[in-house]
Amino acid sequence: xxxxxxxxxxxxxxxxxxxxxxxxEALQDICLSIAEGEFVSIVGPSGCGKSTLLSLISGLLKxxxxxxxxDGVPLQGIxxxxxxxxxxxxLFEWRTIYNNVILGLEIQGKDKRSIRRQVDDLLQRxxxxxxxxxxxxxxxxxxxxxxxLIRTLAINPDILLLDEPFAALDYQTRLYLEDxxxxxxxxxxxTVILVTHDISEAVAMSDRVIxxxxxxxxxxxxxxxxxxxxxxxxxxxRKAPEFRHYFNRIWEELDIxxxxxxxxxxxxxxxxxxxxxxxxxxxxxxxxx
Ligand SMILES: Nc1ncnc2c1ncn2[C@@H]1O[C@H](COP(=O)(O)OP(=O)(O)O)[C@@H](O)[C@H]1O
Ligand SMILES: [Mg+2]
Numbered sequence: 612x613x614x615x616x617x618x619x620x621x622x623x624x625x626x627x628x629x630x631x632x633x634x635x636e637a638l639q640d641i642c643l644s645i646a647e648g649e650f651v652s653i654v655g656p657s658g659c660g661k662s663t664l665l666s667l668i669s670g671l672l673k674x675x676x677x678x679x680x681x682d683g684v685p686l687q688g689i690x691x692x693x694x695x696x697x698x699x700x701x702l703f704e705w706r707t708i709y710n711n712v713i714l715g716l717e718i719q720g721k722d723k724r725s726i727r728r729q730v731d732d733l734l735q736r737x738x739x740x741x742x743x744x745x746x747x748x749x750x751x752x753x754x755x756x757x758x759x760l761i762r763t764l765a766i767n768p769d770i771l772l773l774d775e776p777f778a779a780l781d782y783q784t785r786l787y788l789e790d791x792x793x794x795x796x797x798x799x800x801x802t803v804i805l806v807t808h809d810i811s812e813a814v815a816m817s818d819r820v821i822x823x824x825x826x827x828x829x830x831x832x833x834x835x836x837x838x839x840x841x842x843x844x845x846x847x848x849r850k851a852p853e854f855r856h857y858f859n860r861i862w863e864e865l866d867i868x869x870x871x872x873x874x875x876x877x878x879x880x881x882x883x884x885x886x887x888x889x890x891x892x893x894x895x896x897x898x899x900x
């Protein structure tokens with residue numbers, strides 16, 4: 612049963628960075644409530660504060676105003692309930708895949724035997740067992756990102772924060788990993804907050820998409836993603852009839868313009884003015900992928 616207390620609550624959060632050059636208001640009065648097991652994506656123009664929001668939820672940064680609650684308890688610094696995964700995989704090249712995956716558990720001072728059982732299980736379940744003695748440079752970009760995800764899962768967080776985890780990958784690998792990651796995270800019952808600049812990815816993967824305004828980021832739209840056929844895997848979602856509707860709705864909410872042309876005028880042109888060429892809507896008779 613889903614708990615009535617939100618898993619993550621962002622309560623009137625604002626964030627200003629103070630530097631020698633001056634003040635940057637990154638986020639303004641953000642209020643969001645995320646339920647246990649929900650998969651939420653955050654999209655918004657570059658520099659609108661998406662990464663800042665994840666860093667605040669992770670406890671690495673403290674908001675200038677407002678508070679963040681995890682399971683109803685105000686966040687005080689870093690908590691093991693949260694796992695954070697970034698665009699770069701940050702694997703250590705001199706450690707084997709196995710030794711990279713156990714890193715977080717080592718830092719937590721977990722006993723070696725219990726580490727072994729847990730990590731062996733993850734490596735076997737997610738197709739990395741045969742590569743456990745390899746080094747990161749021997750793996751493809753997609754596999755490296757999968758190792759980074761398993762390293763994050765190894766510490767068994769309830770909540771995963773993913774900051775553009777697929778952005779550095781080629782389009783095909785990205786599509787493949789989206790399905791894999793969705794299967795893994797839904798199977799594990801995790802609450803997920805994904806930052807992406809890719810509208811298609813947000814619609815394909817999420818239960819809900821939050822659109823932030825230009826900086827200072829404010830919640831501009833909060834869109835529930837629902838398909839008549841029920842919850843599908845990301846790849847299948849891209850072919851569902853509703854996909855286009857959600858894509859266009861989010862595109863219109865985003866303040867993205869091409870040389871003074873309103874977003875609404877450019878939205879049907881694949882690859883043009885799209886924040887991520889290759890993932891723009893294409894004519895109905897030629898569905899994505
Ligand atoms: N550590 C920092 N110090 C000062 N300004 C920062 C810092 N981190 C981010 N910013 C500024 O805050 C704004 C939001 O940044 P960020 O959260 O990285 O945006 P996004 O992830 O949406 O691209 C930007 O204007 C950025 O330059
Ligand atoms: Mg960012």
